[in-house]
Amino acid sequence: MSDTIPPQSQPTQPGSQQAMQPAPRAEMQGWRGSQKLAGRIALVSGGDSGIGRAVAIGFALEGADIAITWLNEADDAAETIRLIEATGQSALSVPGDIGNPDFCRELVRQVVARFGRIDILVNNAAEQHLHEDFESIDDAQIERTFRTNIFSQFFLTRSVLPHMAEGGAIVNTTSVTAYQGNPALVDYAATKGAIVAFTRSLAKALLQRGIRVNAVAPGPIWTPLIPASYPPEKTAAHGQHSPMGRAGEPDEVAPSYIFLASSDAAFMTGQVLHPNGGTIVNG
Numbered sequence: 001m002s003d004t005i006p007p008q009s010q011p012t013q014p015g016s017q018q019a020m021q022p023a024p025r026a027e028m029q030g031w032r033g034s035q036k037l038a039g040r041i042a043l044v045s046g047g048d049s050g051i052g053r054a055v056a057i058g059f060a061l062e063g064a065d066i067a068i069t070w071l072n073e074a075d076d077a078a079e080t081i082r083l084i085e086a087t088g089q090s091a092l093s094v095p096g097d098i099g100n101p102d103f104c105r106e107l108v109r110q111v112v113a114r115f116g117r118i119d120i121l122v123n124n125a126a127e128q129h130l131h132e133d134f135e136s137i138d139d140a141q142i143e144r145t146f147r148t149n150i151f152s153q154f155f156l157t158r159s160v161l162p163h164m165a166e167g168g169a170i171v172n173t174t175s176v177t178a179y180q181g182n183p184a185l186v187d188y189a190a191t192k193g194a195i196v197a198f199t200r201s202l203a204k205a206l207l208q209r210g211i212r213v214n215a216v217a218p219g220p221i222w223t224p225l226i227p228a229s230y231p232p233e234k235t236a237a238h239g240q241h242s243p244m245g246r247a248g249e250p251d252e253v254a255p256s257y258i259f260l261a262s263s264d265a266a267f268m269t270g271q272v273l274h275p276n277g278g279t280i281v282n283g
Contacts, residue, residue: 004236005022005222005235005236005237005238005239005247006021006236007232007233007235007236008020008021008227008232008235008236009227009228009230009231009232009235010224010227010228011228012072012228013127013128013129013225013228013229014046014049014070014071014072014073014125014127014224014225014228015049015073015223015224015225015226015227015228015229016049016073016075016076016224017048017049017050017053017073017076017079017223017224018075018076018079019224019227020222020224020227022222024049024050024222024223024224024249024250025054025249025250025251025252026049026050026051026053026054026057026249026250026251026254027054027057027083027251028054028057028058028061028251028254029251031058031061031251032061033061033062033063033087034062035062035063036062036063036258036262036263036264037059037062037063037064037120037258037261037262038062038063038064039063039064040059040063040064040065040119040120040261041064041065041067041111041115041116041117041118041119041120042056042059042064042065042066042067042118042119042120042121042122042261043066043067043068043069043107043108043111043118043120043121043122043156043160044056044059044066044067044068044069044122044124045068045069045098045122045123045124045125045152045156046068046069046070046124046125046126046173047066047067047068047069047070047077047080047122047124048068048070048073048076048077048080048093049070049073049076049080049223049224050221050223050224050225050250051124051173051218051221051223051250051253051254052068052080052122052124052125053076053080053083053250054249054250054251054253054254055122055124055253055254055257055258056068056080056084056091057080057083057084057087057254058251058254058255058257058258059120059257059258059261060083060084060087060089060091061087062258062262063089064089064119064120065089065090065091065115066084066089066090066091066092067091067092067093067094067107067110067111067114067115067118068080068081068084068091068092068093068094069093069094069095069096069098069107069125070093070095070125071095071096071097071098071125072095073224074095076224077093077095078093080093081093090114090115092110092111092114092115094107094110094111098125098148098152098155098156099144099147099148099151099152099155100155101155101159104152104155104156104158104159105155105159107156107159108156108159108160108163112163117163117164117165118160118163118164118168119164119165119167119168119169120168120169120170120171120261121156121157121160121164121168121169121170121171122170122171122172122173122257122261123152123153123156123157123170123171123172123173123195124172124173125148125152126148126149126173126188126191126225127144127145127148127149127188127225128145128185128188128225128229129141129145129185129187129188129229130184130185130229130230130231130234131184131185131186131187132183132184134183134186137186137187141187142187145187145188145191146187146190146191146194149188149191149192149194149195150191150194150195150198153172153195153198154198157170157202161206161211164211165210166209166210166211167210167211168210168211168212169211169212169213169214169260169261169262169265170202170206170211170212170213170214171213171214171215171216171257171260171261172195172198172199172213172214172215172216173195173215173216173218174192174193174195174196174199174215174216174217174272175188175189175192175217175218175219176217176218176219176220176274176276176279176281177189177192178192178193178195178196178217179217179281179282180279180281192217195215196215196217196272199213199214199215199270199272200270203269203270204270207269212260212265212266212268212269213269213270214260214265214268214269214270214271214272214273215271215272215273216253216256216257216260216272216273216274216275217272217273217274217276217281218248218253218275218276219239219242219248219274219275219276219277219279220238220239220241220242220247220248220276220277221239221247221248221249221250221252221253222238222239222247222248222249222250223250226238226247239277242276242277242278242279243277243278243279244277244278246277247277248275248276248277252275253275256273256275259273260273
């Protein structure tokens with residue numbers, strides 16, 4: 001992407017992709033699929049925009065049928081479904097709050113009713129809230145951040161597993177903040193650290209069932225969560241401190257998910273990939 005992001009902000013999370021300037025690259029243009037996921041069924045949380053959209057489209061280009069879930073950005077979700085169906089694959093869109101275990105059960109019920117099973121689960125949706133003063137983080141925000149970012153991964157995975165056979169794959173979205181920390185995103189970073197431990201532990205728990213569990217830890221990526229989280233001047237500087245000096249694009253992250261979901265990663269479980277622009281995390 002361009003090294004320069006204009007100052008901008010959005011009033012609510014998770015944010016609208018359509019309102020961003022420049023638009024994130026999430027359409028996987030130029031990606032030549034090779035049917036790595038042919039005949040597979042994938043469920044992607046937060047699939048309406050950003051990394052989730054790029055992953056959903058990338059999976060579709062590799063031959064998978066896709067279900068996405070999203071919170072409140074109906075226009076973004078409709079565009080993702082259009083882009084998935086343009087590949088020739090089937091798509092299902094189910095809105096709701098993944099922090100609610102009842103919704104997660106209903107979501108999975110709808111996906112299985114439509115497609116019969118789930119082969120790939122991508123636990124991707126998240127929220128973050130900037131607080132320069134740690135003491136200003138209130139109880140409700142702490143609970144909400146944990147509910148969306150990590151409780152949801154328990155809820156969704158627990159609901160999906162009865163419908164996932166041997167050979168299934170789970171890919172969780174963590175973050176570089178899990179390894180580096182962030183003084184203004186303490187609750188968010190804590191959830192991302194929990195996701196790393198969740199991934200490693202679940203990988204061991206599901207090993208004998210033949211289900212692989214891995215994660216991706218993106219660095220600064222240009223997604224709707226950025227203008228929805230930061231004031232305009234911080235948004236404009238997003239990614240400038242990465243070794244590459246810029247934010248990454250969603251389509252630069254999605255290949256990590258495609259690899260981990262496919263048989264190319266058959267000997268990988270409990271691992272984390274780091275598309276972060278060159279930051280060494282040793283983790």
